Amino acid sequence: MNGLTSHPYVFSVSATALGLACAGMLLTQETRRAGWARAMSPLVALLPLGLVLIAAGQVQLAWAALVTALVIALLARNEDDPLHSENALKMLWVLVPALALSWAGLELLTLATGTAYVQEQWAVLQLGLDQPFLWSTALPLSLLAGIVLLGAAPFHFWVADVMQGARPWLAPLAVASLQAIGARWLDARTAGIEAFPAGATIAQGLMEIATLVALIGGAATLAMQRHPERRVGTLASLNGALAMCTMLGRPGSAGPVLDPASGGWVAHTVLALTGAGMLARLLPVSTGSVSIAPTVYRRHPFVTALGLYSVLSLAGVPGTPGGRLWLEVARDLADSGHSWTLLALVIAWLSAFTVAMRQLRETLGVPTRFAPPSANVPAVVRATLAIAGTGLAVLGIAWISGGGPRG
Amino acid sequence: MRMIFTIDRWRAFRPDARHLGGALCGLGLAMLWIPSLLATAFGAELLAAAFWVWARATESPREQVARWSWLRRPAQALWLAAAIQILVPELMRTGIGRGGAVELLRWMQAGAVVWAGLELLAALPLSRPFSDLPGPLLAIRPWLPAILPAAGFILLWRHQEEWIGIARVRDIAAVLFLLTAWLAALRAFGRLQWLVSLRWLLISDSALAGVLVAQRVVRPEVSMLLWLGACGGRTFMLASELRSAAPRRGPVISTLWRAAGWLSSTCLSWPILLALGFGEHAHAAFALAVVFPVVLSTWVIVSRLEEAPERRMMMRPTPPLTLGHLAALLTLVIGPLGLITAARGGFQAAWPGAPLAFLPALLSGVAATVVLGWRRRAAGITADAPSVIVDPAQSPERLDAVHRLAALERVSERLRAGSRTLFRWITGFERRIVEQLARLGQTLISPMHDLHTGDAQEYLLLLVGLSLLALVVPLLQ
Numbered sequence: 032m033n034g035l036t037s038h039p040y041v042f043s044v045s046a047t048a049l050g051l052a053c054a055g056m057l058l059t060q061e062t063r064r065a066g067w068a069r070a071m072s073p074l075v076a077l078l079p080l081g082l083v084l085i086a087a088g089q090v091q092l093a094w095a096a097l098v099t100a101l102v103i104a105l106l107a108r109n110e111d112d113p114l115h116s117e118n119a120l121k122m123l124w125v126l127v128p129a130l131a132l133s134w135a136g137l138e139l140l141t142l143a144t145g146t147a148y149v150q151e152q153w154a155v156l157q158l159g160l161d162q163p164f165l166w167s168t169a170l171p172l173s174l175l176a177g178i179v180l181l182g183a184a185p186f187h188f189w190v191a192d193v194m195q196g197a198r199p200w201l202a203p204l205a206v207a208s209l210q211a212i213g214a215r216w217l218d219a220r221t222a223g224i225e226a227f228p229a230g231a232t233i234a235q236g237l238m239e240i241a242t243l244v245a246l247i248g249g250a251a252t253l254a255m256q257r258h259p260e261r262r263v264g265t266l267a268s269l270n271g272a273l274a275m276c277t278m279l280g281r282p283g284s285a286g287p288v289l290d291p292a293s294g295g296w297v298a299h300t301v302l303a304l305t306g307a308g309m310l311a312r313l314l315p316v317s318t319g320s321v322s323i324a325p326t327v328y329r330r331h332p333f334v335t336a337l338g339l340y341s342v343l344s345l346a347g348v349p350g351t352p353g354g355r356l357w358l359e360v361a362r363d364l365a366d367s368g369h370s371w372t373l374l375a376l377v378i379a380w381l382s383a384f385t386v387a388m389r390q391l392r393e394t395l396g397v398p399t400r401f402a403p404p405s406a407n408v409p410a411v412v413r414a415t416l417a418i419a420g421t422g423l424a425v426l427g428i429a430w431i432s433g434g435g436p437r438g
Numbered sequence: 439m440r441m442i443f444t445i446d447r448w449r450a451f452r453p454d455a456r457h458l459g460g461a462l463c464g465l466g467l468a469m470l471w472i473p474s475l476l477a478t479a480f481g482a483e484l485l486a487a488a489f490w491v492w493a494r495a496t497e498s499p500r501e502q503v504a505r506w507s508w509l510r511r512p513a514q515a516l517w518l519a520a521a522i523q524i525l526v527p528e529l530m531r532t533g534i535g536r537g538g539a540v541e542l543l544r545w546m547q548a549g550a551v552v553w554a555g556l557e558l559l560a561a562l563p564l565s566r567p568f569s570d571l572p573g574p575l576l577a578i579r580p581w582l583p584a585i586l587p588a589a590g591f592i593l594l595w596r597h598q599e600e601w602i603g604i605a606r607v608r609d610i611a612a613v614l615f616l617l618t619a620w621l622a623a624l625r626a627f628g629r630l631q632w633l634v635s636l637r638w639l640l641i642s643d644s645a646l647a648g649v650l651v652a653q654r655v656v657r658p659e660v661s662m663l664l665w666l667g668a669c670g671g672r673t674f675m676l677a678s679e680l681r682s683a684a685p686r687r688g689p690v691i692s693t694l695w696r697a698a699g700w701l702s703s704t705c706l707s708w709p710i711l712l713a714l715g716f717g718e719h720a721h722a723a724f725a726l727a728v729v730f731p732v733v734l735s736t737w738v739i740v741s742r743l744e745e746a747p748e749r750r751m752m753m754r755p756t757p758p759l760t761l762g763h764l765a766a767l768l769t770l771v772i773g774p775l776g777l778i779t780a781a782r783g784g785f786q787a788a789w790p791g792a793p794l795a796f797l798p799a800l801l802s803g804v805a806a807t808v809v810l811g812w813r814r815r816a817a818g819i820t821a822d823a824p825s826v827i828v829d830p831a832q833s834p835e836r837l838d839a840v841h842r843l844a845a846l847e848r849v850s851e852r853l854r855a856g857s858r859t860l861f862r863w864i865t866g867f868e869r870r871i872v873e874q875l876a877r878l879g880q881t882l883i884s885p886m887h888d889l890h891t892g893d894a895q896e897y898l899l900l901l902v903g904l905s906l907l908a909l910v911v912p913l914l915q
Contacts, residue, residue: 125901128901128902128905129901132901132905172905175904175905179901185900185904186900186901251883252883254883255883320500320503320504321494321499321500321503321504349476349479349517349520349521358521358524358525361521361525362525364539365525365540365543366539368539369539370539370542373539373542373543374542374546377518377546380518380521381514381518384514384517385510385514388510388514392490392503395494396494397494397495397499397503398455398494398495
């Protein structure tokens with residue numbers, strides 16, 4: 032197992048392949064509404080998203096615009112579905128201005144330093160030739176797109192919107208790839224910033240405030256969510272905040288988040304979002320009191336258990352790969368002495384754990400004497416739940432034997 | 439067809455709620471004894487799951503599930519403590535953890551363990567009144583809540599090293615223990631039903647034992663023995679009440695249980711009063727505050743344990759020595775055994791502290807015995823013709839007894855009503871504070887809710903606002 036897991040990209044490739052396979056299976060459901068070729072054609076468009084997930088640590092920043100455009104196009108393509116179109120519009124309104132503002136920040140930095148290369152920019156700025164006004168304005172702007180793409184609060188709404196409104200074959204891959212490229216953005220834009228201490232101080236301060244807001248805002252929002260899909264979306268947003276926490280202590284080093292050798296964060300995000308996002312669509316809106324279990328549990332208890340495992344893992348419940356990931360991040364924060372962020376992480380974890388357990392209890396519901404509905408949940412849906420849950424279990428076992436998400 | 443077969447097979451294997459809950463509860467309680475916090479957290483989660491399994495299978499699942507849903511909070515707190523237990527030693531070993539972060543983690547761990555223990559002990563306003571109501575499992579409903587304070591004490595006792603070292607957490611816990619002992623004793627006195635009173639006595643005694651642990655009065659094994667003597671006996675009595683009030687069937691066993699309850703209360707309170715009143719770190723106000731619950735709980739256990747009236751037409755033959763007799767004898771022995779162990783372990787008692795510390799429980803028990811005897815005599819005299827108008831010229835003694843009994847009942851009822859009012863006032867005040875805090879929290883986080891209205895324009899406005907902030911922040915530097 033160790034030999035296998037130490038191979039670069041093994042986790043991210045396997046998880047992405049499974050995610051794409053699930054998307055492909057779910058697309059077959061669409062063939063009833065459209066023809067086979069038209070229904071399956073988005074699979075080709077999903078491949079670049081998969082590529083970004085596999086090589087998130089290496090891709091250029093221009094990919095952020097490409098991935099955003101691709102996701103918006105895939106959302107806008109389905110004109111029959113009002114939620115899809117609405118999502119496309121929202122993404123357009125949020126992500127495009129964020130990218131534009133950050134690009135403006137990048138251009139301002141280039142203007143101030145005379146070079147577009149990040150490492151050279153820090154070296155030039157360290158010379159102190161220019162007034163700090165320009166670069167100290169440009170630097171926070173240049174990081175904005177990364178935070179928005181990660182879906183960290185207060186920009187967490189788009190993640191929940193996509194998980195609720197987008198088709199199940201698109202939502203997990205879209206969210207995971209946008210988050211991965213967001214992490215890559217922050218990673219690339221702060222690479223080598225320690226060579227320029229004044230800039231490192233501003234970047235560090237901004238990241239610390241953003242992480243605190245992301246964790247506390249995500250935790251507070253999660254507690255209020257009633258739709259299972261939005262709960263999963265907000266959990267994904269907290270997952271993005273986790274990536275920010277990892278980078279907080281060491282600017283310019285995303286470490287286990289984007290490291291292809293471990294691929295921990297990316298692999299976990301893809302699988303957990305696939306399973307949890309799928310299950311969430313089969314569950315009723317929470318009413319605050321107990322009710323009869325949903326059909327999926329009454330007909331297919333074992334598959335539901337696998338889906339719940341994905342939800343629990345996304346929430347960082349102990350015994351799941353997600354729990355291990357949260358623990359690693361907490362260790363990083365304690366290691367780098369970020370006590371307040373650690374406290375915020377604890378609050379976010381408690382909120383996520385509580386909501387996940389509430390979701391579990393709501394899914395199991397109360398026993399009833401009535402027989403479950405005769406119709407089965409579609410086989411591809413069950414297969415998706417099973418693949419994601421089993422994939423996460425294998426990932427957890429691999430981490431146990433291989434020393435965790437750091438590899 | 440194959441799927442239907444699978445579901446049927448699954449149903450056939452699925453245990454019923456009663457057995458599943460019992461297994462989860464048993465396993466959970468067993469895991470609380472394991473030193474690892476991870477196991478303890480899992481145990482608390484299983485305990486919460488057991489109550490949930492029972493609650494969802496009742497005839498009123500909505501009400502029962504909501505009533506016992508708070509049990510997840512202690513489990514949640516323990517998961518946090520367990521995560522910190524995994525983190526801190528590694529940070530200490532590698533030496534990479536900064537002092538502030540490690541201190542914060544230790545503080546959070548102590549707080550989490552104490553929170554879990556206090557909540558199970560009904561020492562926090564959030565879950566205070568659970569002992570007023572029966573549990574969710576029909577067969578043992580009145581008894582079931584009794585396991586929660588026991589679980590709370592076991593948890594706090596087993597993991598005392600995690601919280602006793604943090605002075606602020608320990609002091610807050612000690613104050614909350616004391617407040618809980620007061621309130622529980624008040625409630626035990628105020629409630630008319632013997633079963634409910636017993637449940638509250640369990641909480642009062644467990645809270646007093648918590649003071650014993652928090653103040654490090656005696657060695658851990660002694661505090662466990664003293665708690666076991668007091669609460670073990672009450673728990674057995676509570677369980678036996680469900681079997682035709684067995685501890686009150688006959689004069690011998692009821693006297694035995696009364697003596698056992700009195701002695702165990704005395705043994706539990708003696709080291710606390712001695713240490714707080716006359717020890718090295720004596721605290722007069724704290725010691726005086728302990729006297730009230732000791733007096734009240736001893737009074738309740740001695741005066742309220744009355745022989746059950748025999749209503750059966752035909753007596754069943756009962757053996758002279760039953761399990762109830764043995765349990766009462768064991769309860770009688772455990773308390774003194776704990777004190778002997780304490781003395782052998784170096785616990786010292788000096789004049790005049792040693793006899794004075796016995797006084798509250800002793801005097802309360804004596805007074806309760808006197809009043810009990812008096813009430814019995816009066817009841818015995820009036821039993822012949824309770825409803826007949828008594829002629830004062832013919833039977834002045836009987837008239838006097840009737841008057842005395844009526845006066846006693848009046849005083850007793852007024853005191854009970856007073857204690858009920860006081861309990862309701864204090865818990866109502868607590869509840870109002872919690873509600874206000876919750877309302878404040880909701881007000882603070884309501885802007886988060888507004889972000890989910892779904893209007894795309896709001897998203898853009900937010901983005902523009904934050905971008906402006908990003909531009910302004912450097913200017914302010």
